[in-house]
Amino acid sequence: MLDKLIEKIGYQTINELVGVDIGTASIKVCVLEKTKKGLKLSRLAKKTYTENLLSDGHIIDSDLVAHELKNLLIENKIKTKYAACALSSYCVITKKVSMPLLDEKASERSVKVSSNESLVTTKSSLPLFEDEKIIEAEVENIIPFPLKEINYSYQMMGLGEENENTVNVIIVAAKKEIVDGFVNTFQAAGLNLVILDVDIFALTNIVEQIDNPENSSIVVVDIGASVTNMAIIKGENIGFTREILLGGTYLTNQIEKSLKVSFEDAELKKIKGDDDVLYLFEDFIFNIASEINKTINFYISTNPSEMLGKIYLSGGTSLLHGLKEKIGEYTNIEVEYLNPFVMLSGKNPQFFNEDLSQFDIYEDYKEFNAVALQLSSRILELE
Numbered sequence: 001m002l003d004k005l006i007e008k009i010g011y012q013t014i015n016e017l018v019g020v021d022i023g024t025a026s027i028k029v030c031v032l033e034k035t036k037k038g039l040k041l042s043r044l045a046k047k048t049y050t051e052n053l054l055s056d057g058h059i060i061d062s063d064l065v066a067h068e069l070k071n072l073l074i075e076n077k078i079k080t081k082y083a084a085c086a087l088s089s090y091c092v093i094t095k096k097v098s099m100p101l102l103d104e105k106a107s108e109r110s111v112k113v114s115s116n117e118s119l120v121t122t123k124s125s126l127p128l129f130e131d132e133k134i135i136e137a138e139v140e141n142i143i144p145f146p147l148k149e150i151n152y153s154y155q156m157m158g159l160g161e162e163n164e165n166t167v168n169v170i171i172v173a174a175k176k177e178i179v180d181g182f183v184n185t186f187q188a189a190g191l192n193l194v195i196l197d198v199d200i201f202a203l204t205n206i207v208e209q210i211d212n213p214e215n216s217s218i219v220v221v222d223i224g225a226s227v228t229n230m231a232i233i234k235g236e237n238i239g240f241t242r243e244i245l246l247g248g249t250y251l252t253n254q255i256e257k258s259l260k261v262s263f264e265d266a267e268l269k270k271i272k273g274d275d276d277v278l279y280l281f282e283d284f285i286f287n288i289a290s291e292i293n294k295t296i297n298f299y300i301s302t303n304p305s306e307m308l309g310k311i312y313l314s315g316g317t318s319l320l321h322g323l324k325e326k327i328g329e330y331t332n333i334e335v336e337y338l339n340p341f342v343m344l345s346g347k348n349p350q351f352f353n354e355d356l357s358q359f360d361i362y363e364d365y366k367e368f369n370a371v372a373l374q375l376s377s378r379i380l381e382l383e
């Protein structure tokens with residue numbers, strides 16, 4: 001239905017797209033403005049909440065989120081009516097399959113299609129197979145819910161390594177009720193949701209654009225309020241994704257209980273790294289760093305020839321005092337914060353090539369707004 005709607009609107013009329021990242025504890029927005037010289041950062045904002053906005057990836061209170069989103073747009077003078085959003089990878093099922101390639105022309109197209117998955121755009125639903133029923137049958141096979149209960153999308157990830165008549169396809173599916181919850185919330189906020197992606201894929205797409213080594217894989221870790229999402233990518237291929245059900249709210253709750261303070265005070269103490277709470281960081285950091293390390297070890301054991309070049313961190317909890325260093329220590333891999341602004345200041349002609357120092361004023365947004373920023377850049381797909 002949304003595809004039809006997009007066809008009716010016509011992509012040409014969309015000049016601005018607001019990227020919205022609804023997390024468990026925050027709403028983040030970004031608008032990249034289209035100029036003759038390329039996309040340029042125009043708006044960046046975030047608002048945090050002490051109550052959870054999401055539960056298992058569902059929007060808990062659609063009216064509240066719609067109201068908050070609407071206000072955020074008004075406060076930041078964001079006028080566009082079109083939005084791109086991302087589901088939490090925690091609530092999507094991602095499967096990589098190898099399928100017979102029946103349509104020869106599809107192999108040409110596969111090179112051009114980006115490796116983003118999108119549950120709501122028409123772009124990723126190009127008829128890559130002669131018969132769409134083939135992909136439908138594959139989805140039915142591998143996704144443990146009836147077709148009528150899910151929204152799915154698929155993306156070619158390149159031709160099969162061993163057999164050129166096969167193609168690697170990544171299938172992404174989410175329960176319809178979750179997707180409908182997002183669509184309805186955006187509608188209530190006065191926005192047309194034209195792209196719905198998955199948060200970790202927005203981050204891997206940034207990494208693909210700014211750091212794409214030929215010989216090594218890259219690990220992307222988004223440590224949020226309720227969940228830690230991981231992906232391991234090589235070039236445009238997403239080799240592996242995993243969700244660890246641990247995020248910053250857990251530590252805030254620990255501080256709250258141990259010191260008998262309010263949630264708000266516990267958050268402040270955590271963010272400041274107060275001496276009287278540092279002892280509580282240890283277990284939390286140990287758990288996250290060792291889970292990341294386990295995931296990497298599993299990946300290496302199943303792909304023994306792979307080299308891991310770097311770990312990129314994103315998400316508010318990645319800023320936790322001592323966490324980055326511990327991840328480096330455990331994994332023995334270089335760890336860096338993902339700076340989404342590099343995407344805007346790189347050599348990509350689609351972006352207004354700005355000096356990286358221009359973004360120093362947005363330092364506080366770096367770990368929070370990467371997903372929203374990438375989503376806003378998807379305006380380029382709608383041309």
Ligand SMILES: Nc1ncnc2c1ncn2[C@@H]1O[C@H](COP(=O)(O)OP(=O)(O)OP(=O)(O)O)[C@@H](O)[C@H]1O
Nearest residue numbers: 023024025026224225226227248315316317319320
């Ligand atoms: N400087 C900081 N140090 C430690 N933690 C921080 C810091 N700043 C924010 N946080 C924590 O980051 C979390 C919010 O991060 P983020 O906005 O990435 O999460 P989210 O997207 O809302 O959640 P999720 O992705 O899990 O649904 C909160 O738990 C907050 O306490």
Ligand SMILES: [Mg+2]
Nearest residue numbers: 023024199224
């Ligand atoms: Mg998040």
